[in-house]
């Protein structure tokens with residue numbers, strides 16, 4: 191697994207020392223809040239409704255068991271015993287005190303973790319497919335390239351003051367599990383006709399006030415040119431991006447305003463100039479980074495483990511879990527295991543310190559010490575032997591981490607919303623809790639099938655509601671919480687922005703509305719269609735009729 | 742016009758606090774000094790703002806409250822109710838020493 195370069199270690203330690211000094215000058219009054227605020231934000235520290243919040247980067251969502259134990263320690267020692275995994279594959283702590291933050295950051299630095307580039311108008315923490323290095327359908331491990339981009343973008347002088355924040359996501363597989371189409375830049379690994387590996391480069395996706403699906407600027411970029419091409423895109427953005435208006439400053443607006451052909455022309459022109467300068471990685475460097483992501487020492491195993499098959503037959507609850515929470519591994523005899531952080535009625539993405547410790551132990555015992563964070567706010571043990579699955583399931587059950595609902599109606603993304611977030615217009619977590627309680631029955635959830643509900647507490651869209659099959663956006667109507675519903679959004683390789691179905695629902699109507707939508711789908715589905723298939727076939731009308739019939 | 746109190750976050754730990762009539766800051770909204778008209782609200786905020794320069798709090802501002810006959814104070818807006826009483830999804834985390842939990846404000850929905 192990737193370990194920090196010496197360069198990173200020195201840099202992170204220097205940053206913590208600097209921040210310690212800044213905090214003490216703030217507490218003594220030498221620095222005013224106006225002077226201090228940008229400094230704390232550069233270190234991932236926000237002031238939220240109830241307290242300071244610290245956002246810790248988890249590059250491409252990969253964590254070691256050692257790091258997970260440290261996250262548990264931080265939750266216990268500096269927080270209130272829990273943390274919250276976010277849709278950016280980060281973890282947030284909701285209650286640290288300012289005075290203790292430098293010590294907290296030092297404890298994280300010990301395990302090569304930090305909060306740099308989690309805030310501000312820079313290139314943010316790069317995200318990747320959470321099944322990286324394990325997925326059966328993968329062309330190449332995307333984390334190698336995510337890491338290359340991370341090293342290149344970390345404190346890149348030219349790109350620390352971009353017109354606006356900038357998010358990059360990478361997938362190494364044809365199925366998009368990293369929502370690349372709603373990132374400023376999305377990179378998808380592809381093979382060309384000659385069988386060479388490269389990237390399809392997509393630009394200008396995003397959510398928020400003006401949701402957009404990224405457009406392809408280049409269908410095939412030979413992979414050795416990744417950095418020079420990114421550099422060219424960033425330069426064009428830096429030059430033409432709208433710095434005059436915060437709401438128009440994202441690259442998606444630029445791409446939209448000048449059109450993808452013109453944008454693409456500018457990038458190609460710029461690229462001609464930079465591609466032969468020394469920005470691209472020399473091959474030795476690529477191999478060095480690739481070595482960090484070498485596969486663990488898998489055992490040669492038969493494709494199917496008989497004990498696993500027998501356990502499924504004997505224990506229906508285990509079989510249900512295996513159906514929804516396991517994914518095919520590239521290595522025969524292994525499986526990718528999803529740990530659901532969406533227990534019925536629970537807070538999506540919240541994990542207690544005790545659970546974190548237990549997960550770290552299970553990772554050591556069953557998954558080469560590796561853990562992944564998904565942008566859907568769940569965790570993954572990426573490399574588990576099929577023969578260990580039953581024992582692992584029992585251990586996860588005991589920790590409340592084995593809800594059999596991955597990808598189903600109760601596996602809801604919800605941003606912190608008004609319960610924590612200073613920017614919120616309404617709460618999101620309680621809506622998720624009520625929906626998952628309504629659909630608590632495993633059999634019913636499995637019968638409904640693939641259904642992604644995503645909830646945001648304001649138009650900033652951290653809860654990805656625009657790309658939820660059912661998207662829910664909390665709004666404030668004359669001091670009351672209301673919820674707008676969009677249908678048909680999709681974050682996969684068939685990405686689409688959901689369409690507003692009609693007027694918003696009051697808080698006490700919204701769960702019924704979701705149930706009406708689900709029932710309408712079930713009444714219309716044919717031949718085992720997924721929700722999205724049915725929705726695309728029948729369109730919004732039947733849903734609209736049912737939802738607003740009583741109004 | 743509604744009654745108002747001044748709220749802010751404490752600099753050292755971010756805790757939500759309310760400006761009291763003694764010129765201090767309390768974690769409990771019921772301790773907040775209440776202004777009943779525009780002029781006294783402005784004056785109250787001005788007094789409270791001194792604590793910014795003294796590194797006690799950040800960003801004080803006025804909020805509308807209902808002042809009950811029994812002296813209890815409740816924020817009008819739900820955002821402020823959540824600030825006063827803690828996350829509605831974690832009733833175990835009580836940030837108000839009166840022991841009230843946010844669920845009493847929202848009911849159980």
Ligand code: SF4
Nearest residue numbers: 605611614647648652
């Ligand atoms: S979507 Fe809005 S409410 Fe939710 S976390 Fe983002 S900024 Fe906060």
